[in-house]
Amino acid sequence: MISEEKLQILTESAKYDVSCSSSGSRRKNEGGIGNGYAAGCCHSFTPDGRCISLLKILLSNDCIFRCKYCMSRADADVPRATATPEEICTLVMDFYKRNYIEGLFLSSAVVKSPDYAMEQLVRTVKMLRTEYNFHGYIHVKGIPHADSLLAHEAAKYADRMSYNIELPSETSLKLLAPQKSKESLLLPMKQLQRETLAFRAEKRKGYFLPAGQTTQMIIGASPEPDGQILRLTQSLYRANGLKRVYYSSYVPVVQDSLLPAVGAKPMREHRLYEADWLLRFYGFSAEEIVEDDGNLSLExxxxxxxxxxxxxxxxxxxxxxxxxxxxxxxxxxxxxxxxxxxxxxxxxxxxxxxxxxxxxxxxxxxxxxxxxxxxxxxxxxxxxxxxxxxxxxxxxxxxxxxxxxxxxxxxxxxxx
Ligand code: SF4
Known part of the structure; x- marks a missing residue:
């Protein structure tokens, strides 16, 4: 069984990712435990807006990357922990049976290498489905720079996957997350989208990302205006078929001279969600929603x-x-x-x-x-x-x- 200390470190480190809410998956219970049917995983939110009905956990917070805004970055002085796939599986089953959770949101820092981290995620979700016969909802994170075959393998067992864009421009990625690149995030998304469409068109048996893909952007850690964020969002919906783009107001959890000292205004995040809604359901385009200064009105x-x-x-x-x-x-x-x-x-x-x-x-x-x-x-x-x-x-x-x-x-x- 996973130790309490490890559990605390790995769940604490996962809480800043907001790309896990909602699903729409239709995975049926075929004789095992749990299901993610119809409306998918039910979810609720803590007062600060975090999703709580999924077990939200990192497989490891021992990262080799150095994203400036992240408390798990390689040079941060924080307690480290790495769980084994077996530990995560036992925990999920235990929590599910106690009715604590309805599904799993599994992410990981880049432990050892992108391929190694992704392999561990794949092992976990595969084990949950095939050995523990778990039919509940699973959202798994994609690791940038990992081999595309690993992403494909994860998609066979997960309901939803997400590669977090985090920063809305290549310039900001270079500055604040130098080991990541736009390509390392967008290419796997495109690949999974192609494979999902092919899977559906050929009416193959089984599942392949039934709840699609999502992503998250941090708002206010970098200077991009709302218009640029919404244009990127629009292209993610149109060209990459994403189900949802989530926005997370920047919260200063670490200090760095390249980062703002104060967090983003919550109202900005709120307005972006409203604008996102207009893009998806009301026929608006990103270009016409923003004001002349390129931002949304806060008023x-x-x-x-x-x-x-x-x-x-x-x-x-x-x-x-x-x-x-x-x-x-x-x-x-x-x-x-x-x-x-x-x-x-x-x-x-x-x-x-x-x-x-x-x-x-x-x-x-x-x-x-x-x-x-x-x-x-x-x-x-x-x-x-x-x-x-x-x-x-x-x-x-x-x-x-x-x-x-x-x-x-x-x-x-x-x-x-
Ligand atoms: S890849 Fe970047 S954001 Fe992800 S855990 Fe490592 S340092 Fe944090």
Whole structure:
């Protein structure tokens, strides 16, 4: 059994990776233990947003690389530990049976060499599937510079894999993570994407990354503006078929003159997630979401900010506008837009109908007409004020919620 000390070191070192939440995998239980069926691995989040339903652990934190921002880098003075594949497997099974976890998120530092580290990851996931008959959700990290055959082998047993881009440009990689390169991260992603498509097209038996690939970028450790981050995100979705790009606000866990002394603003990360949503589900492109300075507005969500920059686009008549136009209206979500399309086939829609469809009229009324009626303001300055006030109110509600959550937790556990 893995020692408590080792477990603490390896789980502590893994907590900064946020690319593990969600899955969408459809792995069935075929007579073994656990399953990752339908909605995939259920997950929940700690108050600071970390995913907690997976056992999130490194196989080793004994890294030969020297990424400046990382507490496991080779020259950091931290306790080191390396688990064996057998230890990880026993731990997963034990935790699963106790109902502590529903799956595994397994990563590793580059211990000894990229190939060695990747081999150990492959051995672990293969052993879990074939010897322990574990059918639960597994997300495994890809190690940059490891042999492509090892990545292929891991993909046969994992539900999801991720190569973390970490920094959004080659220049920043060279500066802050000199042993990594854009190629060492993007090429394996492309290879896995090709192999996944071939696997599906040929309808082969078994599994090959059923939950696809994800990646993570650190926000604020390097100077790239939001526009550059979102263009990279866009190309990862379009050209590499990634399921999700995660953004993690830079947290200064180590000191280095090349790194900022303070962490990134959480609101920046939040806005990037909103913009990411617009890229994936609302037909926006990275180029049009950002402000003139190349960044997202921190004051307003990116859809409202876009609408304010494009007054010529509005108001939109909800009884006639096509789906792609409705999706651009602040306050109309993807589901409400679909509901509008279905309902207006039978009757002309008014504002009361839109309310029933959960359109957020507080925002939408300034950008739509319903049956020719308009209940918003066209004064841009007033409109900006109203939207910004609405955002501030929503932020305060969210803050109260987190305060209440924290108070409840303190009352229950006595923790501060
Ligand atoms: S490769 Fe870089 S980021 Fe990963 S564990 Fe090693 S030093 Fe840290």
């Amino acid at each position: 307003l969500d990116p859809k409202c900010a876009w609408a304010l920059r494009n007054p010529q686009f509005f108001p939109v008549e909800v009884n006639r506008a096509p789906l792609e136009v409705l999706l651009r209206v602040p306050g109309i979500g993807a589901r409400s837009a679909q509901k509008i399309l279905s309902a207006r086939r039978y009757a002309k829609l008014g504002f009361s109908d839109l309310k029933k469809m959960r359109v957020v009229l507080k925002r939408a009324r300034h950008f739509i007409t319903a049956g020719g009626k308009f209940f918003g303001t066209e004064n841009q300055a007033v409109l900006r004020g109203l939207l910004t006030a609405g955002e501030a109110q929503a932020g305060a509600v969210q803050l109260d919620f987190f305060r209440e959550l924290q108070a409840a937790r303190t009352a229950l556990t006595g923790e501060l």
